[in-house]
Amino acid sequence: MQRYFLAENYTPKEQYEVTGEPYHHMVRVMRMNTGQQVYLAFQNQLSIIAEISAITDASVILKEIEKEQQEKELPISITIASGYPKGDKLDLVVQKGTELGAAGFIGFPAKTSVVKWDAKKLAKKQQRLEKIAQEAAEQSHRQVTPIVELLATEKEFLEKVATYDVIVVAYEESAKQGEHAQLARILQKVEKGTRLLAIFGPEGGLAPQEIETLVAMNGQLCGLGPRILRAETAPFYLLSAASYQLELM
């Protein structure tokens, strides 16, 4: 749908009259007719969807259909995969990660994960995390609630990994070696709608063998700046950087 910027502030009106350049574009360039809809964007950063009710020699008359719903979701879908960390750290990852826009969370047993959870414990934990995600989604005005999946085996995890468009592996050694630009390169070229999986190790990091497997599956190793971030902090950095690149710039 076409979008027109008007040089006035929005105030609720029976009808809106468009003249000048947008009139010209609607009528002469787009050859619009009554009944067609457009976005009208006002100076005070409000937009409406409006329908053309009449066209005269110098103006288009439109009626408001509804306010444009502001887009609250990241333009790409980011799933955070965390190797099971100790204690309740996943609670924090899910709560803050939901506020910061994650589309989903995956927990998986990494080689250095200390905790061992059986199926019953995993199911209970997943329920708890789903509740945290739901509450954080409401509180932060999300339009969707992130999906939470706690996996029992590495095999299940690698099957999941294979389903994503872009695979980012947060790797401390990249930071130590001064590799800084890879994440920016990825975020600058992802297309709207891309399904990105970002993988984070537990406290002990990802093992060399895990790194090797993920790289063989097209995982891209990324540093997250020169400081060493804890297992639960690194996802916040990645989500914030993605929002900054894709929503603020």
Added chain:
Amino acid sequence: MQRYFLAENYTPKEQYEVTGEPYHHMVRVMRMNTGQQVYLAFQNQLSIIAEISAITDASVILKEIEKEQQEKELPISITIASGYPKGDKLDLVVQKGTELGAAGFIGFPAKTSVVKWDAKKLAKKQQRLEKIAQEAAEQSHRQVTPIVELLATEKEFLEKVATYDVIVVAYEESAKQGEHAQLARILQKVEKGTRLLAIFGPEGGLAPQEIETLVAMNGQLCGLGPRILRAETAPFYLLSAASYQLELM
């Protein structure tokens, strides 16, 4: 390799003598021996790799091996000012904010702050936060430990505000109105060494009168993306965005 912060400036010396708390940690906790290496971080943002040459009853003697090469600090100095939030949320702000590169933290009584802390309580709280900052700085390989200051009055706070080069005010209404680009505009033009203060409200946000005062002091209102972030989450977004813009791009 273990990292220790010393309360002195770096000057080139034949040998370095470590006493007190770091001595205790090296000898009693880590049971280090001669020949082992550690990082010594000095007050003037210089760090060296040093090797233990002798251990006495009250001190460890070390020799410099080399300067630490990599720059671990953000190119601009960012101080996070939080209107006192409820409970222990400042603990999380200081711990994660230190990992993410903050140069300092200021707590201040905002109009909607629910908690009221007297001088004694503030002093105790500050001590606790300083310890959290110190530990997070060591753990994340920072070269400086962030400064923590808990202020008792709005007047003290506004006097502080006036001393910064750039003042960013995180403002939820900016996000609601779809204002997205201001933070990116600021981060793209700050010069190395700039002292930036980023101000965040408590749970109830900043009051209109506070916003007005801060804008009159050249505070720039910034949205942090379209989602509503909690009081303790917003600083993580800002610090991550700054690192992404200034260290990764």
